[in-house]
Amino acid sequence: MKKKVGLFYKKNGSFNNAVITIDKGIIRALDISKDDNEIIFTMGNGEILLKKGKSQDEKEIKDIHGDVTEYIKNTTINFSKVYKDKDYYVAKLNIPFSIVDTFKITKDNNEVNITTGDGWVKIDRKERIGKVYTLKVNKGGIGKTFLTVQLAHGLAMQGKRVMVLTSDSQNNIIDFTFPEEKQEAIELKKGLRSWVMTGKGDKIKLRKNLDFIPLESSLFTPKFLERLPVFIEHLKRDYDYVLIDSIPTMKIDTEFVKCSDKIIIPAFCDIPTLKGVINVIEEAGINKIKGIIINLYRNTVTQKEIMLKLKNILDQTDVVFPKPIKETSIIETLVKKGKTVWESRAKAVLDAQNSLLDIILEM
Numbered sequence: 001m002k003k004k005v006g007l008f009y010k011k012n013g014s015f016n017n018a019v020i021t022i023d024k025g026i027i028r029a030l031d032i033s034k035d036d037n038e039i040i041f042t043m044g045n046g047e048i049l050l051k052k053g054k055s056q057d058e059k060e061i062k063d064i065h066g067d068v069t070e071y072i073k074n075t076t077i078n079f080s081k082v083y084k085d086k087d088y089y090v091a092k093l094n095i096p097f098s099i100v101d102t103f104k105i106t107k108d109n110n111e112v113n114i115t116t117g118d119g120w121v122k123i124d125r126k127e128r129i130g131k132v133y134t135l136k137v138n139k140g141g142i143g144k145t146f147l148t149v150q151l152a153h154g155l156a157m158q159g160k161r162v163m164v165l166t167s168d169s170q171n172n173i174i175d176f177t178f179p180e181e182k183q184e185a186i187e188l189k190k191g192l193r194s195w196v197m198t199g200k201g202d203k204i205k206l207r208k209n210l211d212f213i214p215l216e217s218s219l220f221t222p223k224f225l226e227r228l229p230v231f232i233e234h235l236k237r238d239y240d241y242v243l244i245d246s247i248p249t250m251k252i253d254t255e256f257v258k259c260s261d262k263i264i265i266p267a268f269c270d271i272p273t274l275k276g277v278i279n280v281i282e283e284a285g286i287n288k289i290k291g292i293i294i295n296l297y298r299n300t301v302t303q304k305e306i307m308l309k310l311k312n313i314l315d316q317t318d319v320v321f322p323k324p325i326k327e328t329s330i331i332e333t334l335v336k337k338g339k340t341v342w343e344s345r346a347k348a349v350l351d352a353q354n355s356l357l358d359i360i361l362e363m
């Protein structure tokens, strides 16, 4: 999320103070309230980190140019009443002048990136250039949507901002992230087409740090295809990752692949799928393949043989090839409930989590 730092000056033109508004998301992440508002404000590596509590030592170290290199101070989030007689508060945080200066924040250039996690809030000025991954295989029902959701949520849980897009107007992503009774209330009207053509639309918050833009229809005008890359570039400045759940028969898929840094191929251990996998590798070039994940694996003689064949082909390459994800009833049940594998503590899910992490850590 981007936020603006408000800069205030005195009548004589000298700097008075700099503030950012603290929204509900930040308050929740820090677990603070009006009466419990002490935080530790640290800076280092060009990042501000906020945490609840009080630090024993406070310090501020500057380099010879006056830029702050290390900063630890105890401070508070200020809650102030908007109306005298109403219990309605706004929360604000003061940013010290030395840090405003170090961050080169000015009236015309005052945006910062905010990332929230469990118990912390990060503020930085780094230009975000997100990476784009398409999940693609020329075969249905292998787990493209399933794996898109699991990888996306895994990245989001590491504090990354993740956007999921799809070229499938069935928007199955919703089925994998919400229980059935909650799905109906979700607005799917203004999706990717609207965003690309008008710059506005709906974003569905799947989880913390994880958004989804649905696809409202599978009819695309040449104008849409032409403008799609511009929109994806725009997303890359706001998200660390854009993951695309594709259906390979569509024209839009070619565009998505063009916009992608890398492709991740879901695979199944039968001959037709193996051929499909090789097909994608040949089409895109081996250098564009980030990883191949075997899904719905059963430990049969045939499947093992095909798995080893694939392993052999990939041995001399940089393609990540984790242990196959097994077909299990526990995953099936999780999916049915609209939960991800990261929301289960079952031992049987651990293997799948590990395989996904193998890829996530390389993404």
Ligand SMILES: Nc1ncnc2c1ncn2[C@@H]1O[C@H](COP(=O)(O)OP(=O)(O)OP(=O)(O)O)[C@@H](O)[C@H]1O
Binding pocket: 139, 140, 141, 142, 143, 144, 145, 146, 147, 168, 172, 247, 295, 296, 297, 325, 326, 327, 328, 329, 331, 332, 335, 336
């Ligand atoms: N490891 C697994 N164990 C059990 N069931 C799984 C597993 N992975 C996927 N599934 C189930 O398999 C089905 C197909 O998965 P998914 O919908 O992700 O495939 P897809 O490639 O996106 O299909 P489509 O081509 O129709 O878009 C889903 O119903 C999902 O719940």
Ligand SMILES: [Mg+2]
Binding pocket: 144, 145, 146, 168, 172, 245
């Ligand atoms: Mg799908």
